[in-house]
Amino acid sequence: MNALNDVLHGIAIKKNGSPAQIAELVGYSQAETAKLCALAVQSGRAVEIDGKFTLTPLARIAIEADYSRIHQDLRRNSDFMAAYEAFERINVKLKGLITDWQTMEVGGQRVANDHSNRSYDMEMINRLAELHEVADRTFGQLVKGVPRLSYYRDRLLQALERAEEGEIEWVSDVRIESYHTLWFELHEDLLRLVGRQRVE
Amino acid sequence: MTQVPSPRVLTLDGSELPDRALIGGKAWSIARMKTFGLPVPPAFVITTEACKDYQRDNALSDALASEIANGILWLEAQTRRTLGTGPRPLLVSVRSGAPISMPGMMDTVLNLGINEDTEALLAAECGSAEFARDTHRRFLDLYASIVLKASALELEAGDEPAAWRAKIAADTGENVPAGVRDQLFATVRAVFDSWNSRRARRYRSHHGISDDLGTAVTIQAMVFGNLDARSGTGVLFSRNPLTGEPLPYGEYLARAQGEDVVSGKHTPEPLSAMSKTNPHALDQLLTACNLLEREGRDVQDIEFTVESGTLYLLQSRSAKRAPHAAARIALDMIEEGLVSPAEALNRITPEQMRILLRPRLATAPGPETPVLAKGEGASPGIGFGVVVSDPEEAETRAHAGEHVILARETTSPNDVHGMIAAHAILTEQGGSTSHAAVVGRALGRPCVVGCGRGTVTALVGRTVTVDGQTGAVYDGRLDIVEPSESDDPLVRTLAILASQHAPVEIHETVPSGAQAHSFDDIDFNDPAALAAEFAKLPKGALVQGAVFAANDGAVAQAIAAGVKGIVTAPRLPALIAAVQAGQDNHGT
Numbered sequence: 001m002n003a004l005n006d007v008l009h010g011i012a013i014k015k016n017g018s019p020a021q022i023a024e025l026v027g028y029s030q031a032e033t034a035k036l037c038a039l040a041v042q043s044g045r046a047v048e049i050d051g052k053f054t055l056t057p058l059a060r061i062a063i064e065a066d067y068s069r070i071h072q073d074l075r076r077n078s079d080f081m082a083a084y085e086a087f088e089r090i091n092v093k094l095k096g097l098i099t100d101w102q103t104m105e106v107g108g109q110r111v112a113n114d115h116s117n118r119s120y121d122m123e124m125i126n127r128l129a130e131l132h133e134v135a136d137r138t139f140g141q142l143v144k145g146v147p148r149l150s151y152y153r154d155r156l157l158q159a160l161e162r163a164e165e166g167e168i169e170w171v172s173d174v175r176i177e178s179y180h181t182l183w184f185e186l187h188e189d190l191l192r193l194v195g196r197q198r199v200e
Numbered sequence: 201m202t203q204v205p206s207p208r209v210l211t212l213d214g215s216e217l218p219d220r221a222l223i224g225g226k227a228w229s230i231a232r233m234k235t236f237g238l239p240v241p242p243a244f245v246i247t248t249e250a251c252k253d254y255q256r257d258n259a260l261s262d263a264l265a266s267e268i269a270n271g272i273l274w275l276e277a278q279t280r281r282t283l284g285t286g287p288r289p290l291l292v293s294v295r296s297g298a299p300i301s302m303p304g305m306m307d308t309v310l311n312l313g314i315n316e317d318t319e320a321l322l323a324a325e326c327g328s329a330e331f332a333r334d335t336h337r338r339f340l341d342l343y344a345s346i347v348l349k350a351s352a353l354e355l356e357a358g359d360e361p362a363a364w365r366a367k368i369a370a371d372t373g374e375n376v377p378a379g380v381r382d383q384l385f386a387t388v389r390a391v392f393d394s395w396n397s398r399r400a401r402r403y404r405s406h407h408g409i410s411d412d413l414g415t416a417v418t419i420q421a422m423v424f425g426n427l428d429a430r431s432g433t434g435v436l437f438s439r440n441p442l443t444g445e446p447l448p449y450g451e452y453l454a455r456a457q458g459e460d461v462v463s464g465k466h467t468p469e470p471l472s473a474m475s476k477t478n479p480h481a482l483d484q485l486l487t488a489c490n491l492l493e494r495e496g497r498d499v500q501d502i503e504f505t506v507e508s509g510t511l512y513l514l515q516s517r518s519a520k521r522a523p524h525a526a527a528r529i530a531l532d533m534i535e536e537g538l539v540s541p542a543e544a545l546n547r548i549t550p551e552q553m554r555i556l557l558r559p560r561l562a563t564a565p566g567p568e569t570p571v572l573a574k575g576e577g578a579s580p581g582i583g584f585g586v587v588v589s590d591p592e593e594a595e596t597r598a599h600a601g602e603h604v605i606l607a608r609e610t611t612s613p614n615d616v617h618g619m620i621a622a623h624a625i626l627t628e629q630g631g632s633t634s635h636a637a638v639v640g641r642a643l644g645r646p647c648v649v650g651c652g653r654g655t656v657t658a659l660v661g662r663t664v665t666v667d668g669q670t671g672a673v674y675d676g677r678l679d680i681v682e683p684s685e686s687d688d689p690l691v692r693t694l695a696i697l698a699s700q701h702a703p704v705e706i707h708e709t710v711p712s713g714a715q716a717h718s719f720d721d722i723d724f725n726d727p728a729a730l731a732a733e734f735a736k737l738p739k740g741a742l743v744q745g746a747v748f749a750a751n752d753g754a755v756a757q758a759i760a761a762g763v764k765g766i767v768t769a770p771r772l773p774a775l776i777a778a779v780q781a782g783q784d785n786h787g788t
Binding site: 015016086095096098099102103104105106107108109110111112114115116117119120122125126129130134137161164165172173174175180181184185188198 | 301303304307351399402403406437440441442449451468517518519520521522523525526547548549551552555579580610612613614616617632633634635637638639641642643725
């Protein structure tokens with residue numbers, strides 16, 4: 001995978017990301033990433049709005065077509081593929097957990113969790129931490145196949161720890177790199193690596 | 201309190217209420233219920249002192265092991281059952297219980313005491329081989345995941361216990377001990393070890409809690425709600441948690457264990473169903489409910505089981521409640537003299553008030569209102585607008601001032617900007633855990649998922665009203681009302697009460713003749729910008745901005761900056777935030 005491809009992949013995952021965010025994900029310096037982002041814009045592969053980058057529709061299709069060639073070895077790596085399958089199983093639990101975090105059962109009905117009940121929130125964050133401990137072993141195996149995925153592993157732990165300290169928006173707020181935002185990005189990244197489609 | 205025979209282990213017999221620091225929160229609440237004379241399954245506790253011994257020696261001492269064995273003997277005498285053998289097997293739950301609840305502590309292991317022999321005895325006693333087998337599976341599942349830290353183990357319901365044990369050994373590299381006492385000791389060690397888990401240590405260091413407190417372990421007899429026709433299990437709320445109505449509200453499931461209610465496999469009946477089979481237990485339960493609410497001075501959520509006509513209370517805690525119920529309960533409890541106004545106002549949150557004030561349909565739509573689509577309501581609320589299928593278009597048209605509804609087959613992070621711009625979100629596919637549902641709830645946008653194929657094409661360009669609670673998509677724009685102080689008595693009463701307790705004045709509009717400092721151009725997602733703006737203010741300023749209705753931190757900062765008053769609409773969320781900021785300042 002050449003450097004431009006890496007950065008295009010980073011733009012695809014980060015959706016409207018800054019070069020700083022993309023740099024951390026792909027593991028290049030910020031200056032190098034900014035240069036490659038600019039190159040992507042020049043060659044019509046990306047557009048820049050307010051210092052943030054998005055792929056053009058054609059580049060999006062082109063990069064997806066490229067994945068199978070770039071990642072053919074990885075897709076034959078049975079350890080990595082087993083770790084990916086484990087991630088998918090944990091993903092089902094994570095989705096259920098995020099739903100339990102956002103809603104709560106009151107008198108037999110599901111209502112929005114207004115975060116007024118601290119012990120309920122604590123119980124949910126505790127469950128998230130337990131899920132994280134299980135998932136972390138899988139992250140370890142994924143990182144063995146693709147070292148740059150450690151980005152997610154580190155950031156997920158940071159988001160979890162902020163949530164544990166009481167900054168509960170770090171569980172699932174969509175406007176920040178919350179646990180759920182990062183998890184979703186990791187899932188998207190993995191789907192591209194292994195060449196699968198997301199199922200709802 | 202009988203001490204059997206040393207303070208490392210205490211039986212909870214209700215004769216006294218031991219120190220919470222010694223026995224931990226869980227055992228303390230059991231002991232407390234016992235001192236009220238309420239029926240609770242027999243339990244004993246391994247104290248935090250024993251935990252300290254364990255942390256020092258890094259082992260369970262023989263002395264402690266024999267005291268635990270004595271505790272089990274006491275449980276056996278109380279229940280006339282025996283652990284690990286017949287004729288009537290005793291099963292126990294094992295729970296961690298630190299004096300202060302904290303993350304990272306070990307979860308509960310249930311049904312310890314089941315093995316091949318006791319499974320058969322339990323099957324005969326309950327008349328259900330299936331239940332006994334499932335109890336066995338659930339025990340092994342909890343033991344494996346909690347004590348042996350299995351990763352993603354699935355024990356299939358159809359398999360034999362030997363196959364489950366083999367699967368656990370393969371996953372964890374360890375065998376489940378054959379003897380139930382060895383299982384018990386291993387579980388106790390796992391509780392003590394969890395005191396030093398990464399999360400527990402972090403939490404203590406962050407909150408300045410001493411590492412020396414230690415955790416207790418509560419061991420309690422399991423009771424069976426599925427023994428016979430006079431057995432069952434249920435949940436009772438001391439008031440209705442959905443409406444706030446001051447009447448007990450509960451559900452009962454005959455011939456069932458607690459997990460059956462939670463799993464949703466069976467439909468519970470209203471509490472009145474108990475009056476046929478267990479009128480005495482029902483009376484006792486309602487009396488206990490009243491007592492626990494008065495003692496706890498808050499709405500209680502009580503879990504209970506009836507075993508052959510005998511009532512047992514398993515747990516009582518402050519109930520979760522819907523925002524509307526929270527508001528009504530706060531006002532009712534002040535009226536009843538149960539809590540002070542300051543305390544009641546501290547129990548409701550600005551976020552609950554924001555939800556309470558959300559737009560709702562003026563009238564419930566009748567059969568004459570066409571429903572264009574129906575899906576699963578995934579994020580409650582009402583939104584109307586014209587349906588668009590493209591997130592860019594949604595954003596552009598919303599910026600131009602239009603109300604839009606974003607409809608997609610499914611959503612992904614590529615669509616989030618369109619979801620933010622939309623007044624409601626619809627999808628053709630997916631359920632309550634789908635991306636659209638998660639993001640819709642996170643954004644507070646009404647969302648209906650799984651409307652079915654062809655919905656997007658059918659709806660594009662039409663004006664619709666979306667009900668994110670019921671999942672209905674109505675044709676056209678229905679009448680919507682926003683609850684306000686002028687037309688909703690509950691909102692009005694709360695606002696008046698809160699304004700008496702708020703440290704600053706909160707106005708809906710700028711009082712005539714006054715000058716307000718506007719915060720509407722400040723990016724309130726940027727704490728530094730907000731702080732800089734407050735630093736500019738003279739003492740006693742009047743500040744104005746939508747930020748104060750939306751962001752509780754901004755209200756607290758304004759008060760800390762010494763403002764005289766805040767202008768924002770609606771007032772109620774800011775009023776509650778102001779009351780609470782004021783209470784925090786007084787160190788309450």
